[in-house]
Amino acid sequence: MSAPKKVVLAYSGGLDTSIILKWLQTEYGCEVVTFTADLGQGEELDPARKKAELLGIKPENIYIEDVREEFVRDFVFPMFRANALYEGLYLLGTSIARPLISKRLVEIAAETGADAVAHGATGKGNDQVRFELSAYALNPHIKVIAPWREWDLTSRTKLLEFAEANQIPIAKDKRGDAPFSVDANLLHTSSEGKVLENPAEEAPEYVLQRITRPEDAPNEPEFVEITFEKGDAVAINGAAMSPATILTKLNELGGKHGVGILDLVENRFVGMKSRGVYETPGGTILLEAHRGIEQITLDAGAGHLKDSIMPRYAELIYNGFWFSPEREMLQALIDKSQEHVSGTVRVKLYKGSARTVARWSDHSLYSEKHVTFEEDAGAYDQKDAAGFIRLNALRLKLIATRNERVKG
Amino acid sequence: MSAPKKVVLAYSGGLDTSIILKWLQTEYGCEVVTFTADLGQGEELDPARKKAELLGIKPENIYIEDVREEFVRDFVFPMFRANALYEGLYLLGTSIARPLISKRLVEIAAETGADAVAHGATGKGNDQVRFELSAYALNPHIKVIAPWREWDLTSRTKLLEFAEANQIPIAKDKRGDAPFSVDANLLHTSSEGKVLENPAEEAPEYVLQRITRPEDAPNEPEFVEITFEKGDAVAINGAAMSPATILTKLNELGGKHGVGILDLVENRFVGMKSRGVYETPGGTILLEAHRGIEQITLDAGAGHLKDSIMPRYAELIYNGFWFSPEREMLQALIDKSQEHVSGTVRVKLYKGSARTVARWSDHSLYSEKHVTFEEDAGAYDQKDAAGFIRLNALRLKLIATRNERVKG
Amino acid sequence: MSAPKKVVLAYSGGLDTSIILKWLQTEYGCEVVTFTADLGQGEELDPARKKAELLGIKPENIYIEDVREEFVRDFVFPMFRANALYEGLYLLGTSIARPLISKRLVEIAAETGADAVAHGATGKGNDQVRFELSAYALNPHIKVIAPWREWDLTSRTKLLEFAEANQIPIAKDKRGDAPFSVDANLLHTSSEGKVLENPAEEAPEYVLQRITRPEDAPNEPEFVEITFEKGDAVAINGAAMSPATILTKLNELGGKHGVGILDLVENRFVGMKSRGVYETPGGTILLEAHRGIEQITLDAGAGHLKDSIMPRYAELIYNGFWFSPEREMLQALIDKSQEHVSGTVRVKLYKGSARTVARWSDHSLYSEKHVTFEEDAGAYDQKDAAGFIRLNALRLKLIATRNERVKG
Amino acid sequence: MSAPKKVVLAYSGGLDTSIILKWLQTEYGCEVVTFTADLGQGEELDPARKKAELLGIKPENIYIEDVREEFVRDFVFPMFRANALYEGLYLLGTSIARPLISKRLVEIAAETGADAVAHGATGKGNDQVRFELSAYALNPHIKVIAPWREWDLTSRTKLLEFAEANQIPIAKDKRGDAPFSVDANLLHTSSEGKVLENPAEEAPEYVLQRITRPEDAPNEPEFVEITFEKGDAVAINGAAMSPATILTKLNELGGKHGVGILDLVENRFVGMKSRGVYETPGGTILLEAHRGIEQITLDAGAGHLKDSIMPRYAELIYNGFWFSPEREMLQALIDKSQEHVSGTVRVKLYKGSARTVARWSDHSLYSEKHVTFEEDAGAYDQKDAAGFIRLNALRLKLIATRNERVKG
Numbered sequence A, B, C, D: 001m002s003a004p005k006k007v008v009l010a011y012s013g014g015l016d017t018s019i020i021l022k023w024l025q026t027e028y029g030c031e032v033v034t035f036t037a038d039l040g041q042g043e044e045l046d047p048a049r050k051k052a053e054l055l056g057i058k059p060e061n062i063y064i065e066d067v068r069e070e071f072v073r074d075f076v077f078p079m080f081r082a083n084a085l086y087e088g089l090y091l092l093g094t095s096i097a098r099p100l101i102s103k104r105l106v107e108i109a110a111e112t113g114a115d116a117v118a119h120g121a122t123g124k125g126n127d128q129v130r131f132e133l134s135a136y137a138l139n140p141h142i143k144v145i146a147p148w149r150e151w152d153l154t155s156r157t158k159l160l161e162f163a164e165a166n167q168i169p170i171a172k173d174k175r176g177d178a179p180f181s182v183d184a185n186l187l188h189t190s191s192e193g194k195v196l197e198n199p200a201e202e203a204p205e206y207v208l209q210r211i212t213r214p215e216d217a218p219n220e221p222e223f224v225e226i227t228f229e230k231g232d233a234v235a236i237n238g239a240a241m242s243p244a245t246i247l248t249k250l251n252e253l254g255g256k257h258g259v260g261i262l263d264l265v266e267n268r269f270v271g272m273k274s275r276g277v278y279e280t281p282g283g284t285i286l287l288e289a290h291r292g293i294e295q296i297t298l299d300a301g302a303g304h305l306k307d308s309i310m311p312r313y314a315e316l317i318y319n320g321f322w323f324s325p326e327r328e329m330l331q332a333l334i335d336k337s338q339e340h341v342s343g344t345v346r347v348k349l350y351k352g353s354a355r356t357v358a359r360w361s362d363h364s365l366y367s368e369k370h371v372t373f374e375e376d377a378g379a380y381d382q383k384d385a386a387g388f389i390r391l392n393a394l395r396l397k398l399i400a401t402r403n404e405r406v407k408g
Helices: A017-027 A048-056 A068-082 A097-114 A128-137 A156-165 A243-256 A282-296 A298-317 A325-335 A383-407 B017-026 B046-054 B068-081 B099-112 B127-139 B156-165 B243-256 B283-297 B300-319 B325-337 B385-408 C015-028 C047-055 C067-079 C097-111 C127-138 C156-165 C243-256 C281-297 C302-317 C325-337 C384-407 D015-026 D044-052 D069-079 D098-112 D127-138 D154-163 D245-257 D279-296 D300-320 D325-337 D384-407
Strands: A007-008 A032-036 A062-065 A114-117 A143-145 A181-184 A191-192 A221-231 A231-234 A261-267 A273-279 A343-350 A352-362 B008-012 B031-040 B062-066 B115-120 B143-145 B181-184 B189-192 B222-229 B231-237 B263-269 B272-280 B343-350 B353-360 C006-012 C031-037 C062-066 C115-119 C143-145 C181-184 C189-192 C222-229 C234-237 C261-267 C273-279 C343-350 C353-360 D006-009 D031-038 D062-066 D116-119 D141-143 D180-183 D189-192 D224-231 D232-236 D261-267 D274-278 D343-350 D353-360
Touching: A007 A017, A007 B031, A017 A032, A017 A156, A032 A048, A032 A097, A048 A062, A048 D343, A062 A097, A068 A097, A068 A231, A068 A243, A068 A282, A097 A114, A097 B008, A114 A243, A114 C302, A128 C325, A156 A343, A191 A325, A221 A243, A231 A243, A231 C189, A243 A282, A243 A343, A261 B283, A261 B300, A261 B353, A282 A343, A282 A352, A282 B263, A298 A325, A298 B263, A298 B300, A298 C302, A298 C325, A325 C302, A325 D069, A352 B263, A352 C243, A352 C343, A383 B127, B008 B017, B008 B099, B017 B031, B017 B156, B031 B046, B031 B099, B046 B062, B068 B099, B068 B231, B068 B283, B068 B325, B099 B115, B099 B127, B115 D069, B143 D141, B222 B243, B222 B283, B231 B243, B231 B283, B231 D353, B243 B283, B243 B343, B243 D127, B243 D274, B283 B353, B300 D300, B300 D325, B325 C181, B325 D300, B353 C234, B353 C343, B385 C384, C006 C181, C015 C031, C031 C047, C031 C097, C031 C343, C031 D274, C047 D015, C062 C097, C062 D062, C067 C097, C067 C234, C067 C243, C067 C281, C097 C115, C097 C127, C127 C143, C127 D384, C222 C281, C234 C281, C243 C281, C243 C343, C261 D279, C261 D300, C261 D353, C281 C353, C281 D261, C302 C325, C302 D261, C353 D261, C384 D127, D006 D015, D006 D098, D006 D279, D015 D031, D031 D044, D031 D098, D044 D062, D069 D098, D069 D232, D069 D245, D069 D279, D069 D325, D098 D116, D098 D127, D098 D343, D127 D141, D224 D245, D224 D279, D232 D245, D245 D279, D245 D343, D279 D343, D279 D353, D300 D325
Parallel strands: A007 A032, A007 A114, A032 A062, A114 A143, B008 B031, B008 B115, B031 B062, B115 B143, C006 C031, C006 C115, C031 C062, C115 C143, D006 D031, D006 D116, D031 D062, D116 D141
Antiparallel strands: A181 A191, A191 A273, A221 A231, A221 A343, A261 A273, A343 A352, B181 B189, B189 B272, B222 B231, B222 B343, B263 B272, B343 B353, C181 C189, C189 C273, C222 C234, C222 C343, C261 C273, C343 C353, D180 D189, D189 D274, D224 D232, D224 D343, D261 D274, D343 D353
């Protein structure tokens, strides 16, 4: 790979990506464009602009954008249509944000004539894969620079020395090691590393960043009604809201009631296991409610097909294949199923749990007339069940007869 | 089907199966054998014997058995190895008990020379299918009698008249309609029908039979450690116990802490939707713990394959195909995966939730040496990730290049 | 079910459906509308009109239609996009025609104010299921009448007696029993029953209806080039043709060269096995060619996902669930994959086999630059493979290390 | 990776692996052990011994073994139980041989105290992956050396110069470039590269190594009867034979009749497409016959489950994951299904095609009594089908009713 001339860097404004910024300038002598996205991580972006300027980035090369609506509308919501859970439990909060960042990096590269993009993910994790697969899928000619895989700044001490040598300001609380590594966006906050590296040790309570401990949550349950249209949440307690506003509101509710904490040991795509603590307050409520509305609006054929492909869909997103033909094919299947997934679900929030307690819809397939224990006025002829069972049993009887014969 | 001469009836001792008993005698003039099983439903079985005798059943034709250990060891535990959930949420508590009952019915038919078995499930539900598919799979020549699909006792009034006309004692509280229909065993209690038939209405609190309302659960969390060997729970808090004892103990803990309530609208195999409230206190803890131990003992290849076939496995059990080649094939796959699923999980119980907070095992695949943010002493070469990503990206780049070419 | 007042009958003009026609009139005293479709079965339809008139059907109640283009365009081609094979071998020639017939029956019922439809399929086969599921899916209020399941004309003798008693003309060759039962349309001809009922006996050569015995096919191979656009065949040997014309042309070629004979024992949806001989000359070539063009235009991600869902898709069509949410969801997935499945395939036909020998496309993903054994000018860095393999191996090494430790 | 001290090399005796042998000695100064396996590739192994001795390998370090029986019994046959086809067509002839070679390399390393193994596969293909994943899975501490990824002998000229400089004898016909690259074993011969690199060009006839051109095959068909026990072939035309003998015999028959030629463009695991010509004469017959016996001995539940997991199983073998938990889990599922896959199939061989024409078995599930068009003496009640269909249709009717309501 020839040396890059102009690089778009995913820039948080923090110490690590500031070091990367400077390292790109010194290592490659290349022009750097910074991209800082508001994904709902809860940090102000103005300092990122100032810091980029301080590090010599030209104003026209500083991109700072609020992408929260795009994030929820085009990435989070399509994923939630699938009820996606990685390894049965993880709501993919980090995974789903990476493709959006790569998409903007590649677009900004095209706008600014850059030939490369760079990110601050390490060589051990999943994020490098997600960033790079997305970037290559969107621009097969782009160069991707992953400084953590290249440089020799392999210890905290060396990083700080490099920062000092290059006049990069170091916040006081960054001198010492962080107790763990954090990633955050509107969907979730993840914590991993350091004090969490022993999965036999319970995570310390101070790990929690945005969810109230269930023990400290209100003593009274709270009910929330979420309205869906074609699989996407569109209103809370009857009030229509934009996608990002809905997720923000659900985050508040979930955070308040201790909902959405997950302590997980998962399998990374690169082959190792890692342990993380995930906080997904709004997403946990949203999954519960989406399942609740699907219960009355999807039939068994559609629902079971969705369930059967979900693990693969979740794995694709986890592994970084958002921009792949197979993810898009699965999305087409999922989206096709959501045409009638409209209606309202009431969820009860209480000290760490979110449970569907009621659901209704004009699109409901539930038929009280059919299911009732009372007289059903001929809606269903119980005698039909006899033929249904006998034909379903026929092959089993033929097997049993064969086995008798062979063993006899 | 010619008339049965001798019938083994799944007999609870309650009013409905007592009416069935008498109806079989009068309708077919056949000898009746009763089978009453202690599956952990929490009712005494002695009254069933007395009532059977009262209804004229010969002592040698009254079978009363405690099958709790067999139930948990041979049915519940194999199913939990799969982390089986029907439609994402239901732990299959009723479904998994039916094949065992059918198995004993068929075995007792062979012992007693009976040519038929009978059950008290209605023509609208899943249980008729489960009973009958199992019976036919185990004995292709058996006759199955399902009175609810045959007789004309189609209202509560007619049933009570039949009972009175036949000297069947009617408990006072059975005169009026029950507010809903209940099924119970060691794994769960289900409630459905009547007041629950409108899924837009929250279930009344009195529906709960064995789980404390989360609001009424202790204000302090409790921790429980569950030890697994080859996928099955073998000890609680370090004390080895039999399968049924373990599930009983977990039921106590879960029930106390409000764990395991599910309000679900599900798709029945016979084509309609129904709404039920399920209480699965111990099973909910067991699923959480089993997932916890798999997190450190199964690799991604095994775990993801299990996840991908789980919905089909759960569907088979729900639909009544326990005794089918495909369930046995999937079981072989699942059991093969459990060889190293041994170790201990600590679960936190608190006001309705059960969460894994720690897990450890001699069989662990977790490698702190590989995942650490610290120096890893050469366990992992981050540069390997570059090649890994580039080859994973190759097809995506070829697609992107093709698309440029075609659209260009 | 109340008695039908007006019935639309799927009417071939043959003896059996003529008997049904008369039986409907006499049994129910209802008005009958006949629908006769040209699906390419190779029979003239004029006699059907004359016979219907003879049996007293009003001219405005006689529907005769050429649906060959709709059949191939809307049913056969979408199915071939999936490379659908039931049980690994069967091209679903009968299965795919039934939904179209049901669709027209239901539409004609709406046009003519009929409240019922009727078909001539027996109670043992798959076709009854396919007709009826499609009819109910398209009109949940329609009545479906299946005379073979209802009447007492259970022997050939009784049928002929009924025909004679009702002045239904009987062709001379219909007096005796046919040696087997045949179904035909543009996609295939199936033969089953009678002389074919013993799967241990080779089918007699006279079973073949439209394919030359390979031994009698030309001694010289013939090559055909099939061009695809977005997954559908659009031209043969460079000449653009309509869907039905393409299939007709491929049928000629395949039939001439002995291509497309299948002798199969299959599992019917109703639980029994049956043995049939299928002749699918054009379809066999089309499947081979479609696979050929997908080889260069689909990447592994898309292709393997298609392969993995294909068996389920084929099963749905076989079982009669064409008009179901899950078939439509899978179709959306499949169609999404076909955007670039355009190009040309050369197939060699010779004495029973059809083999792809060459394929080319503007949309090709094949990169000689990457794959070449020669110098590749840096297209591919072989060293990347080392990292790729090491990370793919990581979990296997961790497993092996664990197993050493545990066994040690 | 530290330098290897003693290396077990997969050694064919040909020029390329002789160069590797010498390169290992000179590059690493290490002791070399050679392993030459008779996998049925049709070459004598004595010259390999002589050449190894000539290149200075100690006699006790020369391993030459006939592994044909192990190959067929423990690798080919288990795979054929699954009817495995990669990308719908490829019988995995090369893929399935690699794990066996790696297994012996690792075992010989243990016996000889070697710390490394080496192979002659290039950095572009699948074989490097298969060799190395297997090796690492069997011994996580082993070093694997892949000279083609390391050295600078990147052209034919350089290789020949190295050979001459090192006194490696060069067969006359190796001076020039081979027209394509060949791999062979008892299951298949593959050809790729060079003249085959343009998939739009038909492969030249001289590519065929072991199968007669269909045009040159006998003008008379030949019939062969293959007997299976528990899924494995055990006899041909009534004569019991060992696994390797059976495959050898089927190869003769297939080769004679032009059976088993495949021209394929496939997706390699490393991300690129390649085109190959595969000759699998015996394997093609074996697959056809295995499907034939499964048709009468497996029910729909078992068969369809096998079909649904087959693509994943084939992909795993193709990608090199034979020694992985997930392949072993799938194998457990497959093997479980084969308990009754016993019986005999008659296959017709004729000018390129192999077609099942008859099959019989004591374990057959085919029931002429049930399927017959004649009177079935009450084996099957056609009225059962009405209930079967109505319950299968229920959800479709509920959907249609809902859709009317919503659109109305």
